Amino acid sequence: MKKVTVIGGGTGTFVVLSGLKVHPIDLAAIVTMMDSGGSTGRLRDQLKVLPPGDLRQCLVALSEAPELWRKLFLYRFEHGDLIGHNFGNIFLSALEKVSRDYNEVLETASFVLKTKGEVFPITFDKTHLCVEYENGKTVRGENNVEENIHETSRIKNAYLDPRAKPNQNAIERIKSSDFLIIGPGDLYTSITPVFLVDGVREAIQSSPAKIVYIVNLMTKTGQTTNYKASDHINDLKKYLGRDSDIVILNDGKIPNEILQWYRGHNENLVENDLLERKKNWELIEKDLIDTRRFEKNHADTLTRSILRHDSEKLANVLTKFIL
Amino acid sequence: MKKVTVIGGGTGTFVVLSGLKVHPIDLAAIVTMMDSGGSTGRLRDQLKVLPPGDLRQCLVALSEAPELWRKLFLYRFEHGDLIGHNFGNIFLSALEKVSRDYNEVLETASFVLKTKGEVFPITFDKTHLCVEYENGKTVRGENNVEENIHETSRIKNAYLDPRAKPNQNAIERIKSSDFLIIGPGDLYTSITPVFLVDGVREAIQSSPAKIVYIVNLMTKTGQTTNYKASDHINDLKKYLGRDSDIVILNDGKIPNEILQWYRGHNENLVENDLLERKKNWELIEKDLIDTRRFEKNHADTLTRSILRHDSEKLANVLTKFIL
Numbered sequence: 055m056k057k058v059t060v061i062g063g064g065t066g067t068f069v070v071l072s073g074l075k076v077h078p079i080d081l082a083a084i085v086t087m088m089d090s091g092g093s094t095g096r097l098r099d100q101l102k103v104l105p106p107g108d109l110r111q112c113l114v115a116l117s118e119a120p121e122l123w124r125k126l127f128l129y130r131f132e133h134g135d136l137i138g139h140n141f142g143n144i145f146l147s148a149l150e151k152v153s154r155d156y157n158e159v160l161e162t163a164s165f166v167l168k169t170k171g172e173v174f175p176i177t178f179d180k181t182h183l184c185v186e187y188e189n190g191k192t193v194r195g196e197n198n199v200e201e202n203i204h205e206t207s208r209i210k211n212a213y214l215d216p217r218a219k220p221n222q223n224a225i226e227r228i229k230s231s232d233f234l235i236i237g238p239g240d241l242y243t244s245i246t247p248v249f250l251v252d253g254v255r256e257a258i259q260s261s262p263a264k265i266v267y268i269v270n271l272m273t274k275t276g277q278t279t280n281y282k283a284s285d286h287i288n289d290l291k292k293y294l295g296r297d298s299d300i301v302i303l304n305d306g307k308i309p310n311e312i313l314q315w316y317r318g319h320n321e322n323l324v325e326n327d328l329l330e331r332k333k334n335w336e337l338i339e340k341d342l343i344d345t346r347r348f349e350k351n352h353a354d355t356l357t358r359s360i361l362r363h364d365s366e367k368l369a370n371v372l373t374k375f376i377l
Numbered sequence: 378m379k380k381v382t383v384i385g386g387g388t389g390t391f392v393v394l395s396g397l398k399v400h401p402i403d404l405a406a407i408v409t410m411m412d413s414g415g416s417t418g419r420l421r422d423q424l425k426v427l428p429p430g431d432l433r434q435c436l437v438a439l440s441e442a443p444e445l446w447r448k449l450f451l452y453r454f455e456h457g458d459l460i461g462h463n464f465g466n467i468f469l470s471a472l473e474k475v476s477r478d479y480n481e482v483l484e485t486a487s488f489v490l491k492t493k494g495e496v497f498p499i500t501f502d503k504t505h506l507c508v509e510y511e512n513g514k515t516v517r518g519e520n521n522v523e524e525n526i527h528e529t530s531r532i533k534n535a536y537l538d539p540r541a542k543p544n545q546n547a548i549e550r551i552k553s554s555d556f557l558i559i560g561p562g563d564l565y566t567s568i569t570p571v572f573l574v575d576g577v578r579e580a581i582q583s584s585p586a587k588i589v590y591i592v593n594l595m596t597k598t599g600q601t602t603n604y605k606a607s608d609h610i611n612d613l614k615k616y617l618g619r620d621s622d623i624v625i626l627n628d629g630k631i632p633n634e635i636l637q638w639y640r641g642h643n644e645n646l647v648e649n650d651l652l653e654r655k656k657n658w659e660l661i662e663k664d665l666i667d668t669r670r671f672e673k674n675h676a677d678t679l680t681r682s683i684l685r686h687d688s689e690k691l692a693n694v695l696t697k698f699i700l
Contacts, residue, residue, distance in 0.1 A: 100457025122485060125475040134423025135458055141471040148464040152448040162445060166489060
């Protein structure tokens with residue numbers, strides 16, 4: 055079986071893992087540990103635990119437990135002291151408090167969720183993402199980058215503070231994978247942080263794995279404003295230290311009212327400017343949009359979560375060259 | 378195997394279940410669902426869930442899962458939004474939100490904790506304990522009775538508001554048990570509420586089971602101030618509708634400094650005034666004190682939790698006539 059490792063965190067990684075899970079693949083996830091917003095950020099600050107949110111998403115994506123367990127781990131409290139907290143996040147936080155080490159946390163969570171494949175945090179160190187913009191401004195904390203929505207300057211450099219040692223099991227997994235699938239996900243808050251951990255770049259450079267980059271559908275304020283496809287690829291290369299081997303772009307149509315909603319938030323379709331350029335990688339263009347989400351929504355209740363890659367369509371594209 | 382059912386909630390029930398668990402007994406717990414204080418009370422009020430605290434204690438007591446799971450379910454958060462909340466309580470509350478019904482909650486929790494024997498909530502209705510004192514005062518809510526520490530009047534009557542329908546599985550269990558073990562536990566906040574649910578008194582009256590009452594070590598302000606052993610037995614009979622068959626009293630010595638600490642809180646040793654009276658029940662007197670707890674403590678850091686029945690000593694007494 056081919057060893058496929060999905061790298062990231064957040065919804066994009068959830069979608070890829072969910073799609074690939076049903077195929078005969080040796081599947082794993084390597085997860086960013088720099089999330090500092092929302093329920094995760096509060097637990098991290100208040101309880102001094104590792105950020106549970108991205109891990110929880112990957113564990114649930116790989117879960118083969120009954121539906122009830124997946125629902126439980128995604129359940130978000132709507133009232134009282136626990137408002138806004140996600141049960142899965144609370145579970146991982148409490149488990150960290152009573153466990154010998156974080157590997158015991160992962161084993162226990164994987165056991166109860168019956169995950170197909172392992173989930174590797176990229177580091178067990180507590181660290182923060184920092185980015186320097188071309189205008190000289192520096193922002194510290196993943197959530198602050200996420201919320202820096204009025205920034206139009208480009209990110210010149212990203213780093214971790216303090217520096218972080220890698221999880222050796224994640225390093226071994228990178229070195230022994232056949233495919234490393236990166237994205238979809240916000241370039242600087244969900245993807246790049248993984249490659250900033252000490253030793254990860256070197257592991258990727260020395261890995262025989264093919265690198266597959268699934269580019270986001272839309273730009274993201276504060277990190278990829280006005281970015282075209284080539285900008286995404288070039289920025290990623292800077293942190294990877296090598297080219298991607300396969301680049302996957304959506305060419306499915308996104309309804310105008312959704313594009314308009316995004317434009318109102320200063321976010322735009324990631325334009326494909328790759329056709330005329332010299333390419334070091336193979337380009338795959340396909341309709342990858344999850345159109346089922348559109349049916350349930352109306353223009354007056356649009357949110358960012360309406361636009362997603364479709365896990366099945368993505369898996370179809372990926373398994374064509376993986377299997 | 379003898380069918381033994383422990384009735385109550387709280388630490389006393391935890392101690393009895395923990396002691397009996399290792400013996401070849403068909404063991405179950407019937408649990409009061411009127412707790413309204415602390416973490417349980419807040420979850421109950423804020424999330425409109427059934428009170429999880431007593432259930433969680435019984436589930437953990439019966440658990441044969443690895444130590445880590447028991448530690449997790451008893452873990453209490455010490456900081457931040459979750460401060461004071463117990464993980465097991467949060468687990469049961471979230472599970473109730475995503476489950477079909479409360480039986481699914483119990484099945485799932487029993488599965489993950491690998492409980493030996495079933496735990497039956499006495500009711501699935503949301504209801505409150507109310508007590509009327511002889512001085513005319515009425516207090517509503519288990520936590521308010523618990524906190525009514527300056528009250529010296531006796532409780533004239535206890536009832537539920539609103540009235541509550543019984544869990545039929547609990548009724549069946551009562552009717553088919555060989556032994557019903559009541560207590561130890563605070564008479565009005567941990568024990569009596571079970572018998573106030575519609576139909577429970579009748580089930581107990583018609584049950585062939587022997588009733589075993591384990592009397593508390595100390596009196597409790599607001600509910601059993603100045604109560605002697607006979608007062609406990611008489612009050613219980615009022616709500617049971619029949620005599621106990623076996624009464625178990627401690628005759629082990631409690632250190633003076635602990636008695637003094639309790640006296641400072643208007644609580645006293647439950648005096649044995651049973652010797653001279655006509656008895657309808659068998660009396661067992663034994664040293665039942667958990668003395669291991671004394672060693673770790675000092676007079677300046679005493680708390681109520683220092684004084685407990687010993688689970689092994691209790692199990693030794695109980696199994697003598699059960700097995």
